[in-house]
Structures are given as structure tokens and as C-alpha cells.
Amino acid sequence: MVLVLVREEAGVLGASLDELKEYLRIGGSGEDGLLERLLRSATALCEQFVGQWLILGEARATVLADGGWQRLSARPVAAILGVEAVAPDGEAVALAADAYAIDIDAAGDRWVRGQPLDGRRVLKVRYQAGMAEDADGLPEPIRQGIVRLAAEHFSARESEVATPPAVVGALWRPWRRMRLT
Template identity: 70%
Template sequence: MTAQGEAGALAASLAELKAYLRIAMSDEDAVLAGLLRSAAALCEGFIGQWLIVREARETVSGDGRWQRLSARPVAAILDVRAVDGAGGEEALPPERYAIDIDASGEAWVRTRAVSDGRRLWVRYRAGMAEDMNGLPEAIRQGIVRLAADHYAARSGEGAAPPAVVSALWRPWRRMRLA
């Protein structure tokens, strides 16, 4: 299952983007903020990591095998519950499950009890930084450059994103092999 988490904070500031575009007026702030959110989502997809720490909820198999959580880097696992087919939940005490978070932020969870057909509902926090100031400068600069490129291309001209954006993000790219 895919982690569900709601992005809230921007990964780069509106002021940075406006300065880059040399825009002084505030009449297009909503459009620019949307472009920043879109560029940040594309960045997360490209590098395979969440940027700003946020809470996630994910349902995984409760069959006793290690289950990898999909968001990363995981900062903390907050709650593990067993969920039956009817949707009934039971909070699991720590002795009934095991968790592992490695140095790169990959996280796994499994039940220690014999499987009874229930699934695990896991609530956790994942992301690279608590706010935009904690992100590497190259990631923020790539987000600003991509948002600016989308702003410039809004008249309908379809062009490939600047290669510099992927060059800025590539050092943080994490890929999983199937």
C-alpha cells in the first residue's frame, strides 16, 4: 500500500521564487505557490524521498513477514494497529510487533504474533527536514528553477524542464530495485 500523507509546508519560499522571477507584485502569489507545490511533488517523485516531515498512514500485511513502508526517510513510527476485515482496530502493544529503521531512513514493520488474517495500520513521520530551511540548498534551488520554468511556459509552450534541475537533485536520488 502507498503511504498517505498530506503535504503542508512549502519546500521553497514564495519570496525566493518571486525574487528569481523578478516579480514584485502579489497578484499571482496563488499561482506561484501552486507551482512551488507542484515542483516539490515532482522533486519528491524524482529523488524518492519526502522533503518536509509529515505524518503518514499506511496499511501493510500482518502475516508476520517484514513489510517495508513506502515513504522515506522515516523519522519515527508513532502507532501500529491491527485491523480486521470489518474495519475493527486494535492498538498493538510494542511486544506484539517489531520495527526497524535503518540509517538511510528505510523502515520495516512486522507482527510477532501468529497471523490471524488482520492487516497492520502504521502511523509514522517521514521526511528529510522539518522545514524548508533544513533542506539542502540544491534541492530548494531545483524546486525554484522548475517552478520558474513552469511559470514561463504557462502560455502553452511545451518545453522540456531544464537539465540543471535533475543535476541539482540527482545526488539525493534514491531508487529501489524490484
């Protein structure tokens, strides 16, 4: 059970401002702030829909050190950067690689397992997760869906309701990973 998940980088963009402006046929820079916020929002909605982080970023997870396997929440995991055993008073001690175990399952999820160490029953795991290093590395349908969703929200700002186009879900669906609990 993951007790806490923290994403170090917030507000990443899954498509560029230039892509959105080209799609909307906007030449000036007067709307840039609004357009960037819409891209951040569309990127976050895409990540929620596909169940994966789009852009590679660092995560910190706090998991139990009870000898059982604990799934890391952010996906896809690219690398484990370090594991620390945490005392009840918050003092952390870095663990050697042979003091914990990591595994990857058939679905591509990473798992970590550690034993209690000197009364330390919690592990702090630092790792990287994400599909691509930057927006240019994302699959084109994902980027196009982000642009389409941001453009829809931009166009609907004068109306009462912004309804996402069905094509956005169709573009993202092949990358969707869901967990059954």
C-alpha cells in the same frame, strides 16, 4: 507489501514563495496564487525524482500482519508513531511496542513485522517521514531546483512546451534514492 499509503499533509512547499518571486524578480502579489501552485507542483516532482518526502509529514500505511517484514513506502522514516491490528470489520486495536518489530536496513528504509492477532491479519502503521521539518531545513540544491523548475513553468506558460532545465536534475541527483523491484 504495503496495501495502502496515505499522506496526511498535502501540498507542502519545498521552497518559499518569496524565494521564487525574488528569482523571477516579481514585486507584486498579483501572481501569488499561480506561483504557489507552481511551487507545489515542483515540490511534488522533486519528491518523485528523489524518491523521498521532503518535508516531515505523517503517513498511514496498511500492511499485512503475516509474520513477514513489510517495507514502509514513504522515506526517510523519522519515527513510528503507533501500530494497530485491524479486524476484517475495520475495528482497530493499538498494539504494545513489544507486539510488533521494526527495523531499519542499510539503505535507510524502515520495515515493520507483526503476527496475526485474534484473526486480525492487517496492521495500520502511523509514522513520520521526511528529510526536514520545513523548507528552510532542506539542502540548498534541492530548494534551488524547486525554484528553478517552478520559474521555468511560470516562464513557459505562454509557450506550448515547458522543458525542465537539465540543471534541476543535476541539483537533485545526489539525493535520489531508487528502488529496484
